[in-house]
Amino acid sequence: MSQAAAAVETGIHAEHHEDLNFLHKYILPLDHKIIAMQYIFTGMIMAIIGGYFAYAFRMQLAFPGELVPGYGLVGPGEYNMLVTNHGTIMIFWVAMPVLIAGFGNYLIPLMIGCDDMVFPRINRLSYQIFLVSALVLILSFFVKGGGFGGAWTAYPPLSSVAEYNLTDWGSSLWVLAVALEFISFLLGGINFVTTAMNARAPGMKMMDIPIAVWFIVIAVILFMASVGPLIAGAVMLFMDQRIGTTFFLPSGGGDPLLWEHLFWFFGHPEVYVVLLPTLGIVADIITVFSRKKLFGYKTVLYTAFATGGLSFVVWAHHQFIAGIDPRMANIFVVTTVLISIPLAEMMFSYIATLYGGSIELKTPMLWALSFLAAFLIGGVTGIYLGASALDVYFHDSYFVLAHFHYTFFPITIIGMFAALTFWFPKMFGRMMNETLGKIHFWGTFIPFNCIFLPLFFLGLAGQHRRIYNYQHFPDLATQELQNIRIFATVSLVVMLLFQLVFVYNFFVSMFKGEKAPDNPWRANTLEWSTSSPPPHGNFKKLPTVYRGAYEYSTPGREEDFWPQNVAPE
Amino acid sequence: MIEYFILSASSFSGDIDNLFLVITLIIGFWFILVFGALVYFTLKFRRKDGVKAEYITGEKHSETKWTHYPHYAVIAMDVVIIAANIIVWVNIKQTLPPKDNLIRVIGQQWSWSFVDAGPDGVLDTADDITTVNDLHVKVDETYHFELQARDVIHNFSVPVFRLRQDALPGRTIKGWFKPTNTGSFDIQCAEMCGYGHGIMGGAITVHTKESYDETIVQIKNGTYESHYQKRMGTKTPLPSNTSHTEGHNSFAVLLASIF
Ligand code: HEM
Ligand SMILES: [Cu+2]
Ligand SMILES: [Cu+2]
Numbered sequence: 132m133s134q135a136a137a138a139v140e141t142g143i144h145a146e147h148h149e150d151l152n153f154l155h156k157y158i159l160p161l162d163h164k165i166i167a168m169q170y171i172f173t174g175m176i177m178a179i180i181g182g183y184f185a186y187a188f189r190m191q192l193a194f195p196g197e198l199v200p201g202y203g204l205v206g207p208g209e210y211n212m213l214v215t216n217h218g219t220i221m222i223f224w225v226a227m228p229v230l231i232a233g234f235g236n237y238l239i240p241l242m243i244g245c246d247d248m249v250f251p252r253i254n255r256l257s258y259q260i261f262l263v264s265a266l267v268l269i270l271s272f273f274v275k276g277g278g279f280g281g282a283w284t285a286y287p288p289l290s291s292v293a294e295y296n297l298t299d300w301g302s303s304l305w306v307l308a309v310a311l312e313f314i315s316f317l318l319g320g321i322n323f324v325t326t327a328m329n330a331r332a333p334g335m336k337m338m339d340i341p342i343a344v345w346f347i348v349i350a351v352i353l354f355m356a357s358v359g360p361l362i363a364g365a366v367m368l369f370m371d372q373r374i375g376t377t378f379f380l381p382s383g384g385g386d387p388l389l390w391e392h393l394f395w396f397f398g399h400p401e402v403y404v405v406l407l408p409t410l411g412i413v414a415d416i417i418t419v420f421s422r423k424k425l426f427g428y429k430t431v432l433y434t435a436f437a438t439g440g441l442s443f444v445v446w447a448h449h450q451f452i453a454g455i456d457p458r459m460a461n462i463f464v465v466t467t468v469l470i471s472i473p474l475a476e477m478m479f480s481y482i483a484t485l486y487g488g489s490i491e492l493k494t495p496m497l498w499a500l501s502f503l504a505a506f507l508i509g510g511v512t513g514i515y516l517g518a519s520a521l522d523v524y525f526h527d528s529y530f531v532l533a534h535f536h537y538t539f540f541p542i543t544i545i546g547m548f549a550a551l552t553f554w555f556p557k558m559f560g561r562m563m564n565e566t567l568g569k570i571h572f573w574g575t576f577i578p579f580n581c582i583f584l585p586l587f588f589l590g591l592a593g594q595h596r597r598i599y600n601y602q603h604f605p606d607l608a609t610q611e612l613q614n615i616r617i618f619a620t621v622s623l624v625v626m627l628l629f630q631l632v633f634v635y636n637f638f639v640s641m642f643k644g645e646k647a648p649d650n651p652w653r654a655n656t657l658e659w660s661t662s663s664p665p666p667h668g669n670f671k672k673l674p675t676v677y678r679g680a681y682e683y684s685t686p687g688r689e690e691d692f693w694p695q696n697v698a699p700e
Numbered sequence: 701m702i703e704y705f706i707l708s709a710s711s712f713s714g715d716i717d718n719l720f721l722v723i724t725l726i727i728g729f730w731f732i733l734v735f736g737a738l739v740y741f742t743l744k745f746r747r748k749d750g751v752k753a754e755y756i757t758g759e760k761h762s763e764t765k766w767t768h769y770p771h772y773a774v775i776a777m778d779v780v781i782i783a784a785n786i787i788v789w790v791n792i793k794q795t796l797p798p799k800d801n802l803i804r805v806i807g808q809q810w811s812w813s814f815v816d817a818g819p820d821g822v823l824d825t826a827d828d829i830t831t832v833n834d835l836h837v838k839v840d841e842t843y844h845f846e847l848q849a850r851d852v853i854h855n856f857s858v859p860v861f862r863l864r865q866d867a868l869p870g871r872t873i874k875g876w877f878k879p880t881n882t883g884s885f886d887i888q889c890a891e892m893c894g895y896g897h898g899i900m901g902g903a904i905t906v907h908t909k910e911s912y913d914e915t916i917v918q919i920k921n922g923t924y925e926s927h928y929q930k931r932m933g934t935k936t937p938l939p940s941n942t943s944h945t946e947g948h949n950s951f952a953v954l955l956a957s958i959f
Contacts (some may be wrong), residue, residue: 207898282892288869289852289894297895381870387853426758453866454873457793461786468778475774479767485741487754500742507734511727518723518781520788524716524862527855527890591705593859595890599898605931606886684753691752
């Protein structure tokens, strides 16, 4: 295996590092750093679409029936389509490409000290399939009947029968897009794991690998192990839609619950697939900005393995009241609540890392700490929903919605900003503006809480999800509840406006920012030992590793950091 | 705590509210502890010139106890939560108390049909009472329901009862409730069911014995006015133009008005 990998590697060496023309450098790249940027930029564009959808349907909720400025009228069908595709986009076309494919691609080779991914061509192919999947999804919004509106969970028979969903081709293209995206990430995943296991710099032992790399690798393993059943499910769904099979249709002997099991068998691990990369990135950032060794490196690593393993046996907590045998729920309550054990331990370790530190609140650190705070709310509210008896009330309510946005928003949006602001100097060779960075941080984090905290209370009051206009439900049509909806929407608009600060800071810094030194944050990991931005091939001379990634403030040393590649005196 | 936001009106809604309270106390404790530590450390250990951070590996026993002991406490509290939950769950979902009445609830795109088995307690007999989007029940009596769906998955949801249950095409799912307060309340569909999901509502009216009998007589002789429609007519303070011009709404209302 390692011989084969070495052979592949030398194969790349020969053709890989000379100067390339524009087409081969930016459009058809083999360089992992450029592919990473393709993923990140595509993901950010999709995030804008997903955010725009959220804007449109939140405006409809706050001011039902009014024209939404910049969108138009949001009727019931439109509303369903917006919500469905908002959810789908944010998870499959933002969280996955930016955090896993984007930063995974960028960081793995640099952090383990090699010149590129082991399979650069597969890497390129994976992005190309991903791009096609995004285009297919966007196409689905414009076909006759409009985009798919049956929720991101796509429960059949609604999703499988055109007479029920009224979006014949919209539904099929949606399934096709999701399936293509899975194929793209399967290809990418193979590459990530192989690279991290086989191409590490000499001297880098398993326990010297930075947590960010470890967690991305665990995430793709979880993804690859869980997605198989859902790909099979997607094929069956597509056949139900297009050639009239009845895998999920009871009148033809099928069973809609089958889809729910296939979907959530993948769907639950999937939330840890997107969670782990951010947790890893946050671990690296808090150690750098508190100048501390990570508290219990091995414990943190093992808790991630435990969480990943447990995530395969909790899926039916999404189906407590879906018509499964109620006795089965008890088992899934136990496994679900048990997940709190490794995750709490991990959280304690992160916070213990801050203890005795020398903390500097630079922008990336603010994002990392705010991730911990927000994710803490998401995590503890998950306990309510893991209790099946409470799910009898909370199922498909805004309480669930608020809970999972307190996990997904920190993971996706906060995690993305943490990573971007932290590695920006390395990626573009220039520093971002700190003041603008902090304005953007507070302008995002405060409104984020103003949007989603109130939604917990709407959930407590009985408000259910995916409803375009609550006036059809007199108990929910009171002025007090409507005021809460308006407050959340106004907060969203404020938050969206503050994103302009980021866009400005990002692009102006990219071209005009202060030149970044190789190691502006005085960090230990290998990517900081090469130039900013790294050359094609990453390192002038491939590094040798002498120690773990977290030797900060080591006693007996002048400096408070000790890069992995610096030979001991 | 939930009862502060919405009336608690069934025999088990109090149990659910109490379970919520128990869990709130437990996780509230953890939240304050962990959040407090996060904020305190961030403020206390700010960078000072000339002061180096401590070197703590978190691998010695004297250090790991700081994460391990809280960790054991988490396990203990998990056991409490699981036990409390199972007690409530078994009562609501795994046991069927003896019934006073039997109804069938059918979800379809996009309305609810209700069949009350009537005095003989047997469905599909001549004394059945059928209504659309309007369910009438008697206070303090135990109802068994048989839940069905005609087309796609729906979810029969009565928030004041703390009751939600998916309705699946091709199956009949049994459940129960026992109303404890009189009044008219929302019925929702809490599972995405297509274009009209947002209008798929209904009204459940919990009656005293007398007013129930009166209503049944009205239904039988055709002088009855749908409670769902009455509620929709009087309690619509929110501005809207989409819903009133939108075709599927009038379909549901039309169906409801037949009865
Ligand atoms: C930009 C800020 C965001 C806002 C204001 C927002 C708001 C909302 C709201 C109000 C809904 C529910 C609408 C309804 O049920 O009627 C929703 C659904 C959803 N959101 Fe978000 N969201 C945001 C970001 C995100 C992110 C970052 C993710 C995930 C990575 C995400 C994932 C989802 C999912 C999966 C759904 C469920 C879709 C469905 O019901 O099929 N959202 N969002
Ligand atoms: Cu429905
Ligand atoms: Cu529905």
